[in-house]
Amino acid sequence: MSDAQFDAIVIGSGITGGWAAKELTEKGLRVLMLDRSPDVKHGEDYHGEHVSSWKLPFYGKEQRQLNDQEYFMSRHSGVLSAANRHLFNNDRDNPYQYDTTKPFHWIRGGGVGGRSLLWYRQCYRFSPADFNANREDGHGSAWPISYEDIAPWYDYVEDFIGVSGQAEGLAQLPDGKFLPPMQFYGIEKTVKKRIENKLPGVNMTIGRTAVLTENHRGRAACHYCGPCERGCSSGSYFSTQSSTLPAAHATGKLTLRADSLVERLEYDRDTKRISAVHVIDSKTGERLMFSAKLVFLCASTIASTQILFNSSSDDFPNGMANSSGVMGKYLMDHTTGIVATAVFLDNLDNYYYGNRPNGFYIPRFRNNLDQDGDAEFIRGYGFQGNSTRPHWGDLANQKGFGKAYKDALSQPGNYWAIGLAGFGECLPNANNRVTVDKAKLDRFGIPQVRVAMEWRENELKAREDMALQAQKIFRAAGAVFTVTNGELNNPGDGIHEMGTARMGDNPRESVLNKWNQSHDIANLFVTDGSCMVSSSCVNPSLTYMALTARACDYAVTQLNKGLI
Amino acid sequence: MNRRQFMQLSALVLAGGAVSGPSLAVDQQQLFVLGRSFIEQPVDLFSSAQRKLLQAAVETIIPRTDTPGALDASVDRFIELCVAQFMTEPERTVFIAGLDELVNAVDQQQSDLITLLTELEEQHSDAAWYQLGNRVGNGFDSSAPFICQLKELTVVGFFMSEVGATQVLRHNPMPGQFDGETVLASDQPSWARNTPGDLS
Structure with a gap:
């Protein structure tokens, strides 16, 4: 392939890489998309889709020995199974370093499309207050953009991917362009009414999710089979394969090269541009080099940071585009985990039809307008909830044999259970960071990343508050029984890692400008989670997509003006 | 699953197996791809x-x-x-x-x-x-x-x-819609699950 073949190189094919490829090709650029992993063809390669339970190894019980040896991080996703193992990273083959007493779980995809095939698909906008938070309380650095800057891009992205949800008019959770909302369970309607009556300021809405409730842009409405994470050949949830990749291919300007691991970027001192992308074919070991006018780095937060550190040169001894020295620092994730589970004896004559791939959401209700007087933490959290009518799996752990046991297990249990998972904002902290370890090389000879992150006081205090508030919510909701779980998930388990190449107006304090463009290198854009300045408490993927589309628009404008 | 898909996955699985994946997993994956039930494979552990x-x-x-x-x-x-x-x-x-x-x-x-x-x-x-x-x-x-x-x-x-x-539970792999408020009749069995861990 000759150098003149491409106008832009997009590194990574996940949620942001797919968006970059779509936007840049639609604006007329010839794009090469690189991904380290094997190709995953839409539909054809969703090997586990709709596979019956009795065909799965051990009928779907975890393949523990295999996971212990090879998928010891991927298993923490909660959705790894024999039906989608080929979509996950092999953790033995692709190692990284961390302090085992303070583990960080880096959960990665293992195919083209990355985690866009595996995500939980929740889509929430950051609020105006989220973009002001750092400026106001002094943690981290100020966002270089406001909600108004990104709002049109949220509209644009939502319209394309299809987000179902209910508009609520809440300042802390701006509404978007929604397809019709998914339905509540009957018990959720009961609970919602009670909560909203008794607890002013606490709202409950159906999850806003990138799953289609009606046909949309050539993709079919959800058929409610359940396990989205196996892939969806009807394209009913947003993934690279279902949405952005077909759009990019339709332009005739996209070249996708799978099995292409980016080893490093090369900087040209004379032009002050990235002049080459060095690639190792992960199947053959062959070394290749590609060039283009623009480089979009969308490899996911930690992998993009790794590539930049491994691209050090005389001009950038501390990592490419890292004249500020902040790269790798301020790693964030969300605190996650089930906070409380409660039992309800209402709506017992209700059952359900179909598997809803979505839960409900209780948006942030703490420290919303001002700091709450009784809150020992700043910022906030939201609850994602789900309802269960118990099945045999929930009822099996009791004594008894024979017909009575069989009959009891064959029918739904005589209660509803609701679980609340807390998603807490994580403050940017310079000591939570990604570095590379030149003494630890991977199978390609590339220095591995080392991740050091721990929850700090504010995250821990917020977590304590979640347990108290969840009990309060369940009391108001009429639960007959509540159990709380004090365990906090490990950093990384939120799979929302972000922040290691943050944006900012000041080049001495940030890696990227307000357009996701490197302060140091004009033709380098980084639009995955690494650009994030603060984490909010809402799921970040929608924001990454909006920032990517916005950055592409800017980059092509600059390119056309001859400024890049 | 068509033959092309089967060949693709077999190649993928065998490539993985050649590196060092436990042979168990390879066997299981092949069964899975062939579309046979998990229990339709030989086992000889018990007397x-x-x-x-x-x-x-x-x-x-x-x-x-x-x-x-x-x-x-x-x-x-x-x-x-x-x-x-x-x-x-x-x-x-x-x-x-x-x-x-x-x-x-x-x-x-x-x-x-x-x-x-x-x-x-x-x-x-x-x-x-x-x-x-x-x-x-x-x-x-x-x-x-x-x-x-x-x-x-x-x-x-x-x-x-x-x-x-x-035959004991109700199995509906393709519901086509979601309704969270159907009427539960007495003696109505639960829905079958996709994996044992599914919450509902």
Whole structure:
């Protein structure tokens, strides 16, 4: 392939890489998309889709020995199974370093499309207050953009991917362009009414999710089979394969090269541009080099940071585009985990039809307008909830044999259970960071990343508050029984890692400008989670997509003006 | 699954296996791709006496009534495969010792099987497995005594099997819509699950 073949190189094919490829090709650029992993063809390669339970190894019980040896991080996703193992990273083959007493779980995809095939698909906008938070309380650095800057891009992205949800008019959770909302369970309607009556300021809405409730842009409405994470050949949830990749291919300007691991970027001192992308074919070991006018780095937060550190040169001894020295620092994730589970004896004559791939959401209700007087933490959290009518799996752990046991297990249990998972904002902290370890090389000879992150006081205090508030919510909701779980998930388990190449107006304090463009290198854009300045408490993927589309628009404008 | 898809996955699986993946996983993946039931594969772990006792035990736990029972669903075969391939060595030791004790007790005609199983439950009633909030999901309790191992694998081997999922539970892989407020009729079975760990 000759150098003149491409106008832009997009590194990574996940949620942001797919968006970059779509936007840049639609604006007329010839794009090469690189991904380290094997190709995953839409539909054809969703090997586990709709596979019956009795065909799965051990009928779907975890393949523990295999996971212990090879998928010891991927298993923490909660959705790894024999039906989608080929979509996950092999953790033995692709190692990284961390302090085992303070583990960080880096959960990665293992195919083209990355985690866009595996995500939980929740889509929430950051609020105006989220973009002001750092400026106001002094943690981290100020966002270089406001909600108004990104709002049109949220509209644009939502319209394309299809987000179902209910508009609520809440300042802390701006509404978007929604397809019709998914339905509540009957018990959720009961609970919602009670909560909203008794607890002013606490709202409950159906999850806003990138799953289609009606046909949309050539993709079919959800058929409610359940396990989205196996892939969806009807394209009913947003993934690279279902949405952005077909759009990019339709332009005739996209070249996708799978099995292409980016080893490093090369900087040209004379032009002050990235002049080459060095690639190792992960199947053959062959070394290749590609060039283009623009480089979009969308490899996911930690992998993009790794590539930049491994691209050090005389001009950038501390990592490419890292004249500020902040790269790798301020790693964030969300605190996650089930906070409380409660039992309800209402709506017992209700059952359900179909598997809803979505839960409900209780948006942030703490420290919303001002700091709450009784809150020992700043910022906030939201609850994602789900309802269960118990099945045999929930009822099996009791004594008894024979017909009575069989009959009891064959029918739904005589209660509803609701679980609340807390998603807490994580403050940017310079000591939570990604570095590379030149003494630890991977199978390609590339220095591995080392991740050091721990929850700090504010995250821990917020977590304590979640347990108290969840009990309060369940009391108001009429639960007959509540159990709380004090365990906090490990950093990384939120799979929302972000922040290691943050944006900012000041080049001495940030890696990227307000357009996701490197302060140091004009033709380098980084639009995955690494650009994030603060984490909010809402799921970040929608924001990454909006920032990517916005950055592409800017980059092509600059390119056309001859400024890049 | 068409032949092209099968060949693609086989190539992928075999490539992975050649690196160092446990051979077990490769075999299982191939079965999965071929579209056969998990239990349609050879296993030869138990003696005929152990098998005979296991068959009686699973049918005692989930008997044939007006609907099929554990033996109709070949739960004994599922369990033999799980003991051979799913369990860790310590778990397997517990299971086989427990099974042998039952074989001996029945041989010596100490009492009938249901009495023996009930006694075992009483003996281990403080096991964590029975504690409130525990459920049978995708994992496995490594501390579980034999009687709990047996019940868990019987339940999974039954309700996740083709017979259990389609003839005892209700199986609808393609609902097409979601309704969270249908009317629950009495004696209406639960929906079958996609994996044991599914919440609903």
